[in-house]
Amino acid sequence: MSSSKASRIGEEIWKTRIDKVNAELVTLTYGTIVAQLCQDYDSDYQEVNKQLDKMGYNIGMRLIEDFLAKSGVGRCANFRETADMIAKVGFKIFLNVAPTVTNWTSDNNQFSLIFDDNPLADFVELPDDGRAQDELWFSNILCGVLRGALEMVQMQIEAHFVSDVLRGDDTTEMRVSLVRYIEDEMPPEEE
């Protein structure tokens, strides 16, 4: 399946099958969660990143079910197709953004998602304490979401941000790498 076809599917589902919710509600809710985590962990941003990832993982595990039901797409043939599906359908229908898939490694196991627009980070300015700019990945929940969602469809991945406009970088980029395909493990008593 080509990237443009994935875009069309994403657009179509976004228009017809998605309940919309006010953007400020999402942005402010997420912002509050991150700010509260920073406060709770005494600005230990490594720990905040970890917690966000964990929260995302729990969301992803559930969200994939909803994603498959709404999109009705089948199994992806390869990791490249998976990447397009994540960027053009997944992000499109849940956040109405379509990050660019780029920077593939030659073995097709690693790619980058470049976010032109990140609704989670609207209005946000990182705390001016000299550390947040270097340590906090504000949108780290997204990494967890991908990890959780893909694990449910037999893909173990690793995802992390490498740059963020909030930190003053030019782009917001997430690096996703495939670790392995998880083999289906049949329960022993079933034939």
Added chain:
Amino acid sequence: MAGPRIACIGVIGKTDNPLHISLFPPYTDATIEFSFLLNSCLDIFEIRRKQTSIDQDLGLLHAIDERLAAYGWLTTTGVKLLIIVDLFGQEAMSAGKPAGPAVSGMRDSDLKPAFRALQSAYIQLLQNPFYSPDDHAPTPGATAGAASACQPVSNPKFIADVQRIGESWAPGTAL
């Protein structure tokens, strides 16, 4: 450029705690004078609030002298936006004594865009999850002395926005 310019912008919190004050040339050094002017305007806010409860735009609060005039805007949450306008602007400054009268076609509604822009800057500031309004408000029951010790806003983007509004405003311009 002739014509009225903004001399000072003040953002004052609900409990009359100053959140931010920006001064513009040629008044950048007159901190004390303008703090005093802003302070005196707060009483007018108090009086006006009782009289009218319809519009946020309070219009002209106080014509201080032939040059300076204070305009106010009161949000429903009690945040006060104040703009002190220099009716002669920069040109009068370089020409020495002003020649004509100060009523150079400035209407109350001319400041509306500036107030609106200021309000959206303030909203933007509030939307930032890492900005905590409580840090900038005196704790309830604190004395007047403690109230003056509460922190002004230090957010660089907000300050830059206020700066931009103050520098670019002129009657009839959009911001």
